[in-house]
Amino acid sequence: MADTRPIGMFDSGVGGLTVLKEFRKQNPQENIIYLGDTKSFPYGSKSKESIIELTKKGIDFLLEKNVKAIVIACGTATSQALEEVQKQYKIPIIGIIDSTVQYIKEQTKLRKVGIIATTGTIRSKGWQNKIHSQIPDAVLSYKACPLLAPMAEEGWTENEIAKLTIQEYLKGFYDIDCLILGCTHYPLFKKCIQEELGKKVEIINTGEKLAKDMQKILINEQKQNESTEEGNFEIYLTDTETNFLRVASKLLKDTEIKEKIKKADVE
Numbered sequence: 611m612a613d614t615r616p617i618g619m620f621d622s623g624v625g626g627l628t629v630l631k632e633f634r635k636q637n638p639q640e641n642i643i644y645l646g647d648t649k650s651f652p653y654g655s656k657s658k659e660s661i662i663e664l665t666k667k668g669i670d671f672l673l674e675k676n677v678k679a680i681v682i683a684c685g686t687a688t689s690q691a692l693e694e695v696q697k698q699y700k701i702p703i704i705g706i707i708d709s710t711v712q713y714i715k716e717q718t719k720l721r722k723v724g725i726i727a728t729t730g731t732i733r734s735k736g737w738q739n740k741i742h743s744q745i746p747d748a749v750l751s752y753k754a755c756p757l758l759a760p761m762a763e764e765g766w767t768e769n770e771i772a773k774l775t776i777q778e779y780l781k782g783f784y785d786i787d788c789l790i791l792g793c794t795h796y797p798l799f800k801k802c803i804q805e806e807l808g809k810k811v812e813i814i815n816t817g818e819k820l821a822k823d824m825q826k827i828l829i830n831e832q833k834q835n836e837s838t839e840e841g842n843f844e845i846y847l848t849d850t851e852t853n854f855l856r857v858a859s860k861l862l863k864d865t866e867i868k869e870k871i872k873k874a875d876v877e
């Protein structure tokens with residue numbers, strides 16, 4: 611049976627839209643409700659306790675919108691809150707780590723693995739522990755890049771400042787096979803990162819890998835939307851006084867995105 615209810619997606623800001631974009635490419639018929647917790651941005655510098663609390667509030671908001679499954683489209687919330695919320699809620703909830711680790715495991719050429727993410731994500735060791743347990747012969751290099759998510763919210767992803775910042779953060783990452791963009795804001799810097807590391811390093815956008823897994827979950831749980839029409843999406847923000855609109859219109863190449871943005875009251 612077709613399940614036309616929307617999928618809920620959650621991030622602290624504009625970053626999760628990189629996941630939404632990939633998800634829509636692979637699952638165009640699904641409806642989506644996106645929540646950007648812009649009022650509490652950035653998540654990357656907050657404690658694990660705060661991240662769990664904010665993630666639960668986000669999930670409760672999405673559940674009120676009658677979503678059928680939830681994507682934690684945020685590396686910081688995935689690494690620190692996913693386990694906890696998966697225990698507490700019955701609805702399928704997936705984060706950005708597992709699908710990417712599974713992908714790397716299957717690509718036997720990718721063993722020198724770089725990870726860049728927020729300070730909270732790197733501190734939590736969410737990526738490191740998962741990779742060590744799944745791919746024991748992987749050699750990891752990792753770095754927290756706290757300036758990148760705020761720069762992405764500002765729309766500074768391709769200018770000189772972005773180039774210099776990327777250069778500085780990526781020192782020491784030249785001998786790797788792949789680089790995981792462990793924060794969903796970072797695909798916005800993909801061009802700069804690829805230029806810096808060269809073509810032989812595979813840059814991994816976690817949203818691409820997650821989109822396929824979510825599709826499998828929907829099929830297994832018979833929750834797929836079988837409509838032949840393109841699904842729609844709505845965006846809720848906890849604070850609308852941001853650059854979100856500008857960055858989102860550029861990323862999604864959608865000039866009518868303004869009509870899709872609403873203020874969310876998350877208590």
Ligand code: DGL
Nearest residue numbers: 625652653654685686794
């Ligand atoms: N997009 C987020 C992540 O994937 C959060 C960035 C932030 O709020 O600091 O980690």
